[in-house]
Amino acid sequence: MNAKSQLGDFLQARRSQLRPEDVGVPTYGERRRVPGLRREELALLAGVSASYYTRLEQGQSLSASPEVLDALAVALRLDESERRYLHDLARLGRHRAQRRRPAPERVTPATRQLLDVLADVPAIVLGRRTDVLAWNRLGHALFAGxxxxxxxxxxxxxxxxxxxxFLDSHVRGLYADWPSKARAVVGNLRVVAGRHPEDVALHALLGELSAKSAVFASMWADHRIKACTVAAYEMCHPLVGSLTVxxxxxxxxxxxxxxxxTTETGSPSRAALALLAQATTQAGFLADPAQTRPRVAEG
Known part of the structure; x- marks a missing residue:
């Protein structure tokens, strides 16, 4: 996978998700063989020629200016995260990154100190491929005890x-609205893949998830982008029950x-988190040894 093919795939996927009536394109009652807008219709909305847009979608042109990309973003009704992703793909397509082994991801001493300070708050450190590089006691207990x-x-x-x-039944069961969490994970991976198209380990992970989870494969094919920095989730923890974080x-x-x-001050969720913190200070807070073995969920 490279940025050039990702750009074309992204444009094609998002074009197919726009209905003519969504953007005021008349169809005069005709029956359409393909879903979404036609290439020439999107090109007209963006103010570019149909032949130029076709070359762009087919990966045959790398000359799209920032102004053209912004016009396409408006025509496709992209949000700000998606617009930045479109620009990232075009830029990386023009300047092909050299294939090299990525440097190992490490946790700095400063970040370790931050984890120590956040002793009363669940915290985990993630690499760009969502590898868990570190977690504090409460972060481990909440997300993967x-x-x-x-x-x-x-x-x-x-x-x-x-x-x-996607693949562990314990973690999947933590989220009351699991599809929302799953979409956030996929959307964030899309952002990372656009910025690092030559990351072999990242694409190996994407291939594994696509092969093992039909849900992931379907969500990945949607080309939805979600730079998720803040999100509320209702969780169903096996030790302390329901809480919203x-x-x-x-x-x-x-x-x-x-x-x-984090949890709201004075809320039942804050009380549940305090109870979990208390449990983590006691020896063997998961009493059943069988729970220490990960279980695979079918997706």
Whole structure:
């Protein structure tokens, strides 16, 4: 997969998702053989020639200016995250990145200190492929308490949150609205794939998820973009029951990110989180040893 093919796939997918009536294109009652807008209809809306747009969608042209890309974004009704993604794909298509082995992702001492300070808040550190690089005690207990807490310290055993969300029944069961969480994971991976089209390990993960989860494959084919930095989720934790958390991404430029889960002051969710914190200080907070083994969910 490269940025050139991703650009064409993205344009084609989003064009097929727009109905003529959504954008005021008359059809005069004709029967259409393909869903969505035709190429010439989208080209007209964007103010470019149909032949030029066709070359762009087929990956035969890399000359799209920022103005043309913005016009296409308006015609396709893209939001701001999707518009930036479109520009990323076009830029990377013009300047092909050299294929090289990515540097190992590590947690800095400063980030480790941050995890220590956030002792009362669930926090995890994620690499760009959603590998769990570190977590504090409460982050481990909330998001993946059935796994070995020391797993992130062993590169060969590091959990991967995208893999857990789609393939692990314990993590899948944590989310009352699992499809919403799944769409957020896929949308974020789309953003990362657009920025790092030569990341072999990333595309291996995408291939694995597509092969093992039909739901992931379907969501990936939609080409939906979602730079999810703040989102509320109702969770159903096996130890403390229902709680609503606000998952927020703390990022300071390139590199690993810190994801924290907060709750409203004085709420039942805050009480549930306090109960979970208390449980994590007791030996063996998951009493059943069988729960330490990950279970695979069919998707």
């Amino acid at each position: 059935h796994l070995d807490r020391g797993a992130p310290d062993l590169p060969a055993q590091r959990p991967n949150m995208a893999r857990l969300v 606000l998952q927020q991404t703390l990022s300071h430029g390139p590199g690993p990110i810190v994801v924290v889960a």
